[in-house]
Amino acid sequence: MASSPLAGSLLVAVGWLAVAVLGLVPTNNAFFARRIAFPLGAAAGVALAAFGLQAVWLPPQILTLPLGLPDLPFHLRVDPLAGFFLMLLGSVSAGISVYAAGYFGNEPSGRLTLISLQYHVFLASMAFVLLADDAYLFMVAWETMALSSYFLVITDHQQPAIRSAGFLYLLIAHLGAIAILLCFGVLHGGRGDYTFDALRAAQLQPAWATVAFLLAFFGFGAKAGMLPLHAWLPEAHPAAPSPVSALMSGIMLKTAIYGMVRVIFDLIGNLRWEWGMVVLTVGAATTLFGVLYALMQHDLKRLLAYHSVENIGIILLGLGMSMVFIGFGHAAAGVLALIAALYHTLNHAVFKGLLFLGAGSILHATGLRNLNDMGGLIRGMPRTAFYFLIGALAISALPPLNGFVSEWLTFQAALQATILQHGVVRSLLPLFAATLALAGALTAMCFVKVYGIAFLGQAREPAHRTPVPHAGDAGRMERYGMAWLAAGCFVLGLFPSSFLLMLNRVGVSLTGQGLSEEALAGSGWLWLVPTSAGQASYSPVIFLVVIAAATLLTFLLVRRFYHGRVRFAAPWDCGYPEQTSRMQDTADAFGQPIRHVFGPLYRMDRRLPGPEDAEPRYSLKVEDRHWYWLYLPVARAAEFVSSKIALLQQGRISIYLLYSFITLIALLVFVR
């Protein structure tokens, strides 16, 4: 029993809860949180990853806990899908926890204890979301997750901006939760049994199945940050401390993807291709808007948050394609698309976690979040710069790192479109692939901007030229955390076929079918073969070896036949000797061509100085259009309705008594 993955995962989740509670006992002891709680949490994460990995290869296991309400015990279950996500949660959170041990090192002890409590409750609740096998436990864990992360977001609650960011997050999280709850209600159909087994067995009419799908898509999409419910991400991620941003963006968004796959693929089942088209359309819009808005940001963490939106869009593209293929009865192609989506889920967790941690180290060392104030950080913090570069290359989908593998798989899935019977759908799928290609190239542009402006070049403001107090490289624990995730980028990028086989297990457990025999036979540790060797193959190891060998050989040949002499001089100034560091590109300048090309998509407020201005000032504000056409009207409508309802509240006892009286009369009339 002790070695079974379910019991092990449960032990880890309870262990996280124990760590959370234990942190409270030795009060005012920051040492405990720093040296014991976070490292212990990390170790538990590694164990959870191992249990998850084990669970993928085992048949599903179930367990009923005698907890919860009377006659409503908690059901737990671990199957390959949950196992995969448990592995994601465990492995990524291990790196983040190690980092957090260093990052929160300077926090005052009271605050640190509180952060440690919320942090570990957050981790445990995510584990329970993945383990839950009935709607009741699922919702309890889901809400615990929302609340604990809300409290983590408002760690710096003294600032009003952070409080309002937290409120927005809580609001959208609960909108989503309501939709999920309603979805479970639809699936359940009044039989009184909320276990997932019962929901799975329910025979829904097509119309009700579609309603359930839409509710689940909306509800989990709100948590995942799909368009147009993404507005909380760019507010909440910058507000939270960096390890928390990494957890939320890297892992919590993924629990929403888990929920989406669990409910739509597993519980509702009988996928229809029309649903897939809905998911694809929303996914494509999310991808493009995410990256285009990311390009306009100059706050590093906001930028990363918009990239999370983009990556959720990419995952949705994969899921949508999978639903289309399965809906038309091509399970093998559907599993390939599902694998691509889940692979990207894992990849995004790793590299986005890494990037948020890197942003945290910059913030820690310099106190800066605005790219326009940074510059030349590679000289002060070379190690952080190195890890951040790995993350930047990975998210830009460049081979041979991990981001490329999942985009490659998504493209391969899209290229299967020829087998579809429906002409329109068949020619639409490649268009979604085109969206993905466009987004990938834009991401590369965005990360050239981020890396070039933050780490390269010269420090922009003279004030920061002499490094800000204690601006050094990231501390030891912070570096270990980042190194763990950076290594993950390499492992996932270089040895994709082992993960492909693992995800194939998930696909088999969900759809009953897997990749073709040919693909499984062709996928050794060296080769990635999604369909058949004649159609497509990719070998990242050979790729890396050749590129590294060619680079080194060139270096050695040049040294051998020529020389290695170097002189150092001032940069070439093109005949303008008065150049200062302020003449470098800023983050906003770098995005200017995109603003020019995609102008109508942005809401811009630009003030240009006139020729006569004595004090010329230039100001530019780029805002999310969704605020204006969606959020503000809804907010205004809510305000209007509540102001009307407020008319009822007169504050006089006689009026309230009158209301009671009228209610009584009405009840007597209608109920009799």
Add this chain to the structure above:
Amino acid sequence: MNSVPGIAFQILQSVFVVLAAPLLTGWVNQCRAWLQNRSAPSILLPYFTLAKLFHKDAVFARDASPIFRWTPYILFGCMWLAAGIVPVLATGLPFAPAADIIALVGVFALARMFSALAAMDVGTSFGGLGARREMLIGFLAEPAMLMTLFTAAFISGSTQLTTIVDTLAHREFALYPSLAFAAVAFLMVLLAENARIPIDNPTTHLELTMVHEALILEYSARHLALIEWAVAIKLFAYMTIGIALFLPWGIADAGDWSALPYAFAALAGKLALAGAGLALIEALLAKLRLFLAPEFLSTAFLLAVLGMLTHFLVKG
């Protein structure tokens, strides 16, 4: 496929592309000079320039980081890899399955990312300007290139360049409307990606217009030589991709030594024509304003997508 002759072919091709690439650049320059009524420089001039640059002492800006130092080598390595993937002389090379068309586009993207980062490294305003413009061109050219390649992939049912070329080379002669769209799109991408007129002018250092030259402004001596060489290989690789996709006849199978002389001759003839054609385009067109570049490239992107849709509509 992984036999000794196959590997010998692989090495032969990689070395051949690297060594022959400056010759193509020299040929294009020569043709252009003729078309502009100038007396043409020697076709070997690029080699002399490279030799001269290798002998000089390198000058670095004081604050240059390791990224700046390593980028020329990485660029060269990337292009060398590309030279190994593209079926220039033969199909079925043993290395070809390691990277398909998507990975090939990825190699070029990797090279672009590093050259843009290196340009921003020193922190001059020109470097940033170059990087920004290069990425602006890249973000449209890269998807257009992918879509072009996807059209060919749909026709042959594979993303392996070598399978695509095999399929296209051994089909009966028929006009594929989708390939016609793709060819036009590919030509536009080729011009943009290789910093050619009408997108960029490789012979100017005018700050209003330069893109590629602004990127490499800080480089000198051996590093500049490596970059120039990598640029030549890139042009060679793009031309041979175009040839492989749209004029694949005459290519040899890996290990088939008897077909090699014919493959060499066919390649030389096709490259000579393509180089002259490139020079003609450059002589006839004027450079576009920078902000017309996105329009030019989005046209290429739309053409490529249209080509793909055409494939689905007419099955050809």
